[in-house]
Amino acid sequence: MTTPQSNRANDLRAFIEDLRESGDLREIAGADWKLEIGAITEILGEDEGPALLFDEIAGYPKGFRVFSNVLRTHARTARVLGLDKGLAGVALLDAWRKRIKTLRPIPPVTVADGPVFENRIEGDALDLESFPAPVWHEHDGGRYLGTGSAVITRDPESGAVNIGTYRCMVQGKDKISVKMNKGKHGRIAMDKYHAKGEPCPVAIGFGQAVPIFMVSQMPLAPDQREYEVAGWLQDSAVEVVESPLYGLPIPATAEIVIEGVVPPLDETDLPKEGPFGEWPGYFADTTVGEVPLMHVEAVYHRDDPIILGVPPLKPPNNYVSVPLGAAQLWDQMEAAGIPDVTGVWGFVYGGQSGPFTVVSIKQRYAGHAKQTAMAAASARAGCYGGKFVIVVDDDIDISKAEDVIWAVATRCNPRDGLDLIRDVWTSPADPAIAPADRSPHGYTMDRVLIDACRPYRWRADFPAVNVFSDAYRAKMRKKWDI
Ligand SMILES: Cc1cc2nc3c(=O)[nH]c(=O)nc-3n(C[C@H](O)[C@H](O)[C@H](O)COP(=O)(O)O)c2cc1C
Ligand SMILES: [Mn+2]
Structure with missing residues (x-):
């Protein structure tokens, strides 16, 4: 087996060029960043x-661009995940679940120089508003x-490099807040520096190859290295x-990278975010x-840099068209010994399958559906960010x-199909948590389990669905050319 070579042609620009050629890119000139x-x-x-791809953005030089809507379709998502473009829905999710099991990390290769250094800015010349951040x-x-950020940190104990996607709000010419939530890998590294009273060095990319973004927002295990997973995903080592x-x-080949430190956190000095x-x-x-507030000491960028923009939008306008977190839940349910799970999905999701999670099963025994619902909810x-869990038969x-x-x-x-469970672990992102229940000591939300399977004990008597069989439909399609 040959080792895949590093490949500079895998950068964000090559991806955009491919989309342009295949007619899957719309270019818009003259829009306002505001x-x-x-x-x-x-x-x-x-x-x-x-x-x-936005160019000629109001008030900015031509060439300073913003690229958005990247993973909004199944076809573009499948392509970045290395899957067949024609896959959709649960089949796409399942194909990803299987593909990630074949993961063979490909370490990044370090090179002496790169286009990211085409422009270097330091000191008084720093101005984060020189980029058309929307x-x-x-x-x-x-x-x-x-x-669509790539926040790069190094664990001071293990030396391991982490990349996480965390939202970053401009707070001045050389300051930017980096919302690494507690427990995230970048945050854990940062907290270790701060425990020693030291500033945490940080570099952040704001436009990099899409596979790097894809893995930076995935909940990888702490021992999985984002660069190595990105290399596997694109089948060539990432050049760093x-x-x-x-x-x-x-x-x-990053478009824009900022470098600096997050000093130990001083509540009185941290701005509104x-x-x-x-x-x-x-x-x-x-x-x-x-x-956390980053003090920026240097900015590097390519000529005509491109910001990768991945704003969260109201569902179903999700930034990744498939609920990838549902694949993880699917694996965890199998690991818990739940038999015959045929699909897992979420309709309102961030990294998890979210507050409206649906699981389909091939029912095997009485109580199988409730067991499935309890496992999915816990x-x-x-669990994190969950609320409604619906279990359905495998024909859905x-x-x-x-x-x-x-x-x-x-x-x-x-009366049989609904259960309510109170006070379960959740995410502060749930807007329905009452202000009085929001506490630095933690957040909980109730769960509703909905068993919407045909009741197991009398399922043989459950009325049949009034659609034609696949075979008869196929026959009619053929005969009548419909
Ligand atoms: C567009 C986007 C914005 C995100 N913003 C944040 C954020 O502000 N804070 C955060 O902790 N996680 C955020 N996430 C989720 C993290 O990227 C995700 O949890 C990831 O696994 C973090 O990497 P880590 O596991 O290496 O810490 C965001 C994800 C996306 C796709
Ligand atoms: Mn990580």
Whole structure:
């Protein structure tokens, strides 16, 4: 077997060029970074339209661009995941679940120089507003240069490099807040520096090859290295260069990278962060004195740099067209010994399958459906941010909301099929947590389990569905050419 070579042709520009050639790119000149880019991204995202490349942005030099709507369609998502473009819904999710099991990490290769250093800015010349960072949503608290970001940190104990996608709001010419939530890998590394009273070195990419973004927002295990997984995903080693100030590996072909430190957190000195339109579809998460603030010491960028923009939008306008977290939940349910799970899906999701999770099973025994619902509600990947869990039979296409609603409406008798469980672990992102219940000591939300399977004991008597069989339909299609 040959080792895949590093391949500079895998950068963001090559991806954009391919989309342009295949007619899957729309180029828009003259939009304003303030709201217009966000609104256009929202509207064309709702249509599951092409990827968008904004140029000649109001007040900025031609060539300073924003690229958005990247993973909004199944076809573009499948392509980045290395899967057949024709796959959709649960089949796409399942193909990904199987592909990631074949993961063979490909370490990055360090090279001496790269296009990221075409422009280097330090000292008084620093100005984060020299890039056309959008105000993405109408009530956002500022300009978010970081949405499709790659926040690069090194663990001071193990030396391991992590890359995470965390939102970053411009806070001045050389300051930017980096919302690494507690428990995230970048945050854990940062906290270790701060425990020693030291600043944490950070480099952040704001435009890099899409596979790097894809893995940076995935909940990988702590021992999985994002660069190595990205290399596997694109089947060639990622080329990195050492950042000049702190020696962090940054993608050689990144469009924009900033480098600096997050000093130990001083509540009295940390600015307001947010609000920001977040993935549940609401403006949320405004804080003062909480979000780490990066002091930027250097900016590197390519000529005519491109910001990778991945704003969270109201569902179903999701930034990745498939709920990848549902694949993890599927694995965890199998590991828990739940037999014959035929699909897992989520309709409102960030990294997890989210507050409306649907599981399909081939029922094997009485109580199988409830067991499935309990497991989905409590396994790690289904619990955080969960609320409703719906279990349906395997004839339901769980990626189609109408089908799921039909199953609930017709197969569930609420007295047997509904259960309520109070006070379960959740994410602060749930907008329905009452203000009085929001506490630094933790967040909980209730669960509703909905068994919408044909009741097991009398399923043989359950009325048959009034559609023609696949075989008869196929025969008619052929005979009548329909
Ligand atoms: C567009 C986008 C924005 C995100 N913003 C944040 C954020 O502000 N804070 C955060 O902790 N996670 C955020 N996430 C989720 C993290 O990227 C995700 O949890 C990832 O696994 C973090 O990497 P880590 O596991 O190496 O910490 C965001 C994801 C996406 C796709
Ligand atoms: Mn990580």
